[in-house]
Amino acid sequence: MTNNRHNGIFYGVDGWTVLLYVLIVAAGWISITSASYDDSAADLLSFSHFYMKQLMWIGMAWVTAIIVLLLDERFYHMFAYPAYLGGIALLVAALLFGREVNGAKAWFEFGSLRVQPVEFAKIATALALARVMSEYSFSINRAGDLMKVAVVICIPLFIIILQNDTGSGIVLGSFLFVLYREGLNKWLCIPVLLIAALFIVSFLLSPMTLLVALILVCTLSEAMMNGQWRSRLVFLAAVMLSAILLCLVMALIAPGTLDLYHSLLTTTLAAVVFAAVYAYRSNLANIFITLGLFVGSLVFLPTTDYIFNSILKQHQRDRILSFLGIISDPLGTDYNVNQAKIAIGSGNFWGKGFLEGTQIKYGFVPEKHTDFIFCTVGEEWGFLGSVVVLTLLCLLILRLMRMGERQQEPFGRIYCYCVAAILLFHVLVNVGMTIGLMPVMGIPLPFMSYGGSSLIAFTILLFIAVRLDASTRQFSVHKL
Template sequence: MQSRIKGGLFQGVDFLAVLYYLLLVAAGCICITAASFDEETADFFAFSHFYIKQYMWVTAVLVVALVVLLLDVRYYHMWAYPLYIIGIVVMICVLIAGKEVNGAKSWIELGSLRIQPVEFVKIATALALARVMSNYSFSINRFGDLLRVGVIVGIPMLLTILQNDTGSGIVLGAFLFVLYREGLNKWLCIPILLIAALFIVSFLLTPMTLLVLLILICVASEAMMNGRWRSRIVYLASLALSAIVLSSFMGLIAPGTMDIYRSLLTVTLASLPIVAVYAYRTRLMNILLMAGLFVVSMAFVPATDYIFESVLKPHQQERILSYLGIVDKPQGIDYNVNQSKIAIGSGGLFGKGFLQGTQIKYNFVPEKHTDFIFCTVGEEWGFLGAVAVLGVMCLLLLRLMKMGERQEEPFGRVYCYSVAAILLFHVLVNVGMTIGLMPVMGIPLPFMSYGGSSLLAFTILLFIAIRLDASTRQFPST
């Protein structure tokens, strides 16, 4: 289907993407109404209601979306760097003198209006990233260019984490998928994902179990890379066995498992030169790569204790331990998620109907109109309603990726994929935490959660992509 009107102000606009956006905003308004409606309040249209405030925000946001569509695309390219710098300066100001809400010092208060600048910094970061990666001489696999990309994404991520808004900071990590799409070597992407996985697994397994697991993974990886299983397995298994025997012979094994782990790490470090000599003589540098990855992984495990105890806040520690099932506090840190799962599960196949959700109506679910808005979908609309909402989200994401693929310039492609990555991460984390598959991070569901600044930022983020795509379709290359 070609969503294009020939001539007029909206020539080239992808109206399917606009339709998906409007459906999600409308669904959000209905859910916010159900979540915040109070039967005891006589005035349905009182401004004190959250849903009335959201309706007003939707009206204003639609006007902003229209303005974004009418602006010349050259402005987005021209203002990419200035907007990024302004965003960083604002975030620094918020870090110094911002208002703290729910433990995160990431808000600006202007009278009765509260704005979270990081939502808009995501737009500026996506534009700056697109500007850098669209330079003629840019190469994703050149160290200097990759370092520039890392600085652009890393500065707002660090500032967000310093504001104690870890969830929004982690969202910026979604740009890794954009880099992968643009050709970043997978061997640079995979270790980053493995670090996150190793951090979680280190809480669930004993050090010795984790050691064996790392040996098996490295042996299997090296063997698959070379396709010569027998010789590689014998060599690396012999090396691991020699390290264990040598540590036993030298009396390095202490009663504690972590002491054993650290002793083996010491012996492995001492054995690394032997591996390097063997790899050099046989021209099999993959062995050295796997050995290095093995050592770094082993060294990272003890570091997780320091990160957990010294870097993370107490409530963040509790959320991780609760997510992993190590602690169980039904009336404490687990309360929100437990009530959320009860609400979604009670909706059944078809849901209870509009304003009929008991868990929502009687305030069993905290933050039911913001971060846990998906509970309202599950309880009142049921499984089919939840699937419909997620289906529209998926269609919008696929549309954004299609927009990216038909861009003729790298700037538009990188930006469209950045938008898709940010939205995808928000949906996965938000929906995942409401059903207990992800730790609670406190990030909104795009276009549906209550909040004017959130809705405005997501709308601008999306409609810039639609505008860039419309420009490409208006003036296709010949």
């Protein structure tokens, strides 16, 4: 006989996850209250204040969470594709008819209410990705199936970039972590990471320095794949030959008549042909992988200028150059980050106390209740409070990963890891940009930054995972 309590909506729900959620949301509301509190206001309980509006959004988020728990877990699997198509439609509609805010045409405005569709598109993309990858015949290392995954991720990514909301689009890159968890070959992950790394270092290093760096990196990677010293020496000899040929060419050609990088590319490709032929005759297959990465890197590097100058907007270029230390603009591009670091640093260990943060209170930190909400935590709660908040967020992410591991169906496991990846990326970037370790991207701190779209979307994202996990736990109990 089944106990009646098994029919309750909270039966099987992971209580620790819900508790962590409540604590983080409460910490966020306290921070928003401190960041937007004005003791000179006539009516402190008016909904014109950000903290009162956020309180309303919190109530709506909790109602939404209950609705998510009431729905059958099969609903999310069944409507994953329709939700994805709906998310794409909303992104396109925002691109065509939306309101531009801070340079991004990514908002719908209904009177005083603003809605950002990209937050809900992340949920739809996570559901669609879980649906595609949980198909019976799916194989992560089959080219056709991997192409399906790429299409699911890249369509919303492309639209979001067109909206000039690059920061939100890059969040979808966190799904690479999910693909790796599901068995994607590590050598397919490396090119993606290599592209990001090359894009950054291309601004910092000269072409010759880049050549030397690529030689060392590729030689090391080949050595890790193949323990034979002969193959290592062959590859090293090939790339060294390319460097010698480069020096000879540049010595014979008058300075300025031929671009340095094109000389480097031509001579290096000649050396690569020699190394590839030798590797083929010697059955050293791993060298082909390394050579592929090496040549791909050389071919990609000239495109960084086009991406930087033609695709990125001026403020995005300034943020990247400022982050890399190439330019300095204390009263412009660097102002937000500098003030954020001052605010966090002034909190010391214990913090200044609730409503006592001077940097926050007197408006030195812009966007102090949204993207830079962590500054309020750092200044008023100090190092100790910051560690507590980050610990709660990390525990929530680890809890999601644990929930994913105990799923009996691939759909639930993949979705839980998608949620964990999105939250992890948001936390790393948001906190990183406030302390100067990441460029400013304008993405919120989950469950803490002010905003109804963000809070409700993150709540739906999280509680779908909670619902899927509750179904698994209920099934396990009934099975016993």
